[in-house]
Amino acid sequence: MNYDQTLDYMFNALPMFQRVGAAAFKKNLSNTIALCKQLGNPETQFKSIHVAGTNGKGSTSHALCSVLMEAGYKVGLYTSPHLKSFTERIKINGEEIPQQEVVDFVLKQKGFLDELKPSFFEMTVGLAFWYFAKEKVDIAVIEVGMGGRFDSTNVIAPELSVITNIGYDHMQFLGDTLPKIAGEKAGIIKENIPVVISQRQEETSEVFDIKAKEKNAPIFYAEDYFEVVKKENAIAGVFQITTDSAQFSIELDLKGNYQQKNLPGILQSIEVLQNLGYKITQNHIEKGLGQVIKNTGLKGRWQQLGSYPTIICDTGHNEDGIKYIVEQIQEYAYNRLFMVIGMVNDKDVSKVLSILPRDAYYFFVQANIPRAMTANDLFSKGKEAGLTGEVIEDVNLAIAAAKKKAGEDDLIFIGGSTFVVAEINEL
Secondary structure: OOHHHHHHHHHHHOOOHHHHHHHHOOOOOHHHHHHHHHOOOHHHOOEEEEEEOOOOHHHHHHHHHHHHHHOOOOEEEEOOOOOOOHHHHEEEOOEEOOHHHHHHHHHHHHHHHHHHOOOHHHHHHHHHHHHHHHOOOOEEEEEOOOOOOOOOOOOOOOOEEEEOOOOOOOHHHHOOOHHHHHHHHHHHOOOOOOEEEOOOOOOOHHHHHHHHHHOOOOEEEHHHOOEEEEOOOOOOOEEEEEOOOOEEEEEOOOOOOOHHHHHHHHHHHHHHHHHOOOOOOHHHHHHHHHOHHHHHOOOOOOEEEEOOOEEEEOOOOOHHHHHHHHHHHOOOOOOOEEEEEOOEOOOOOHHHHHHOOOOOEEEEOOOOOOOEOOHHHHHHHHHHOOOEEEEOOOHHHHHHHHHHHOOOOOEEEEEOOHHHHHOOOOO
């Protein structure tokens, strides 16, 4: 098997949630436990940080990885989904896993995989843990795929658990209220392991308090320790941090305003790591947060793809994520606004559509995955919500059409789904 044949086997022989949805979701960890046992339990051979949440877990994972890299550690990073290349999911010090390592792993384990029939995600978690153990990382930052309690990553015993924002997403699997969703995320809280909660939310705090007490886990609500505000008249990405003992500024290379909600959790997590003996200085923090993209290769977070017209993409895809995007769009000075938007078909999109700008012209698109909502369906739902525009199914053809209509002083935004952003050629 070469690399292309290996990918073909993984994408087609193993059920993949990002493509097919519910058929790939299991409410137990039995396959992951069995696969890890087959691999010699690699998850016990490296230290880790476990990051869950509805929004912000990807940015938080990459930011923590970047700071630890600046502090001189050999850092594994496991995230999902990938945007352009499968190997983006598994990195060490920002370098993607070599394609040959993927081939060798699948070839060696294919008989067992055929027998076990894990999901694509379960197999990928096993591959990541095997690779991090083999390469002897000092620590790995492991991002939860979905939920927490039954997520395949939840077989690790981390140094620290982090839970970011709780919002409405994947409700058919995680529950239809914020406390229910928080209960699934709280599944990563482990016995005697500290947990950082990035945002104190009225509906979810009690869930986390009860779980932390049950597990005897020290719990830190980051906003109680770090007050973060966007610095007045500063460029995007500059935030003022206030603690009991200090005040300082941090400039992130991640320019989304929503990073204001992630930063307390990131900074509190670093403080917990320092207290655990990790040698991380203020210089490491400032340099790491200023070079997240450079150090880790993170894509698609308020990423500017062009000027005159301004072209921006972002992977935010649920009500909370889109709300922050719309607020930040409104900070820009533009003549006309064009939105290239696509969504998936297993979510209630009405709330998202209701908060999108009415003064924009929309291009409704359809990512090339089975889970994608058809562009025609999205157009119809958009029309009901008062949005005007047209259907151009192909993401890049829609971007080209938007560029043709737009003048130099206009703004083009591309998003609505991670999978729409993944198909942008310029990414």
